[in-house]
Amino acid sequence: MTKLHKIAAIPADGVGTEVVEATKQVLSALQERHPTFELEWHDFDWGTAYYEQHGRMMPEEGLDELRTMDAILFGAVGWPTVPDHITLWGLRLAVCQGLDQWANVRPVTFHPGVPSPIVDAHERELDWVVVRENSEGEYSGFGGRNFAGREGAGEVAVQSAVFTEAGCERIMRFAFDLARTRDRRKVSCVTKSNAQQYGMVLWDDVFARVAADYPDVETEKVLVDAMAAKFVLRPEDLSVVVASNLHADILSDLGSAMAGSLGLASSANLNPERRSPSMFEPVHGSAPDIAGQGVANPVGTFLSAALMLDHLGHPDEAGRLREAVDKALAADVRTRDIGGGATTRDVVEAVTAAL
Template sequence: MSVRVAVIPGDGVGPEVVEATLPVLRAALDRQGESLEITELDWGGERFLREGAAMPADAAEVARAHDAVLFGAVGRPDVPDDELVWGLIIGLRQQLDLAVNIRPVRAFAGVPTRVRGTDGVDLVIVRENTEGEYTGAGGLVHAGTGDDLAVEVAVHSRRVIERAAEHACRLAEQRTGRLALVTKSNAMRHGYPLWDRVVREVAERHPEVELETVLVDAMAARMIQAPRSLDVLLASNLFGDILSDLAAVLAGGMGMAPSANILPGGDVPGVYEPVHGSAPDIAGRGLANPTACLLSGALLLEDLGHDKAADLVREAVATTLADPHHHTPDLGGRASTTDLAAAVLRQVTDQMETR
């Protein structure tokens, strides 16, 4: 069997980390007697400059012809960020109705962090992925007059909250049973009280789940002060975006942060991406940490039912990172993108030979 993956290398360091990841995924699938079939797509900043759009009008249909999408990064200095982000990754999320963004945070042994007491941190942020402040609702009037007025409307609906909450509860059941809902319902009078009510209703259908509700500012402090008290977090689009970047520090930084955009129970391909962005300042220099992309690839394999291949990748990453010799500059080391990826690939091959 072939696993059909659409690959969007994108901009900046995206092509470098994607190129480093694909041989590892291919080797892990080989262990199961399966192959990786790649379709590379030239979507991103360069395409925008050439054709006026970061992806084609039929992008969603192109993606649907594959089992999954592996995405590198989007963004370049000569194109406004909103043009590329809305024209590619947010556009794909919305067109495919990818309801939730899964962001695991794991502190690997041997990886230095700027936060003390992170040993054993293993949490997952479930971020609602289609609504909140990221719908584009609102407008700008009186632009350029000195009286500019911008309105950004946050949209929260019961159906969307409910499906994100359902997935978070099921995930919590598979782990420790602890679920923390992150809101700001003490100051925002409509949207987040709705979150509180709907998530509480969903949690009542999952008696094994212990639900607590935490205000987002308190959660930001707790994430740094007591990260091991957390397991599964459920948050809105905006809060999930911010907190997951903060949580990445617990694992060593943005180079360690994978993600999956999925529609639980839906018949659409997920989009899997490292969340570190395009990092144009280091693009082409071999300095990018490919770990986030490698772990995003592991999520991709796992969601497609290739659990053993996914575990193989994660074990290889953990073993490799335990040796500081393989750390990239963001982790305080001197290894290049290809050095670290090659070491992970060797670990995958070695594990295959010993099993």
């Protein structure tokens, strides 16, 4: 029986328009070959162009429109004509916070045929997941700027990190539950409680309490600077890494670079209770320097779409998409960010053929 899903497509800016269109084409081919699902696309023209016309990145009723969807496929946000904090807070973060997509999942996967700066990476069977608290912490948006009228350099900016016991607990339980599905049941907790004596000490305390409910899962607590070193020096010791909004943001990008390119990196912004739709997006950004040239790497968006299919209840189809991506990469169909000369269209055709 074919299951219908309503999907919001928000390409937004730069290469986001190219990779979202490429992904829609590949998903269309997948559903033709395996008609267990049907995607009904709803396109939204939100982004910098919308801002330049309307003075905002999305309409006031935008979140209400998204709540009628089953999932969201997002491209990338940001363009040189508008400050990044306006584009990010006006669209992507507005969606994440407005729909309470509190769990961000970023797999770190080493694909065949893709060179890695890590020695013998493919022989070491490296594979881990960064679980990022996606609703509070350092990106809560609490603070402000004041005293701009003072003489000289007198302005003051305050940016407050907010950690709540409920927010810490839910992301940690999510990480432990995820660890129970993996071959190695281990959760690594990233902290900086030696220097941040309030928020991160609460983070540590909640982790210790939650860990007691999962005696079958191995745990460790690692300072964020030491974890950055561990990503490079001992990545085989990682399975699930749970971290605050800022720490996981940085570490997950490090992991993706180790795997070969940010162009390969997928992510899911989840509302695990399914009270609102979840959003799936690559993490490479809008890349204004190559936008419109047809050379953007769509793999990160393909793999984000695979996460979306998992979330919608189609794990077999998600697995087929991942296998097709790996077949294309193993056949050296690679864009220039991972050492090849393929165009976006070349990758679409290779993955479609591999399906």
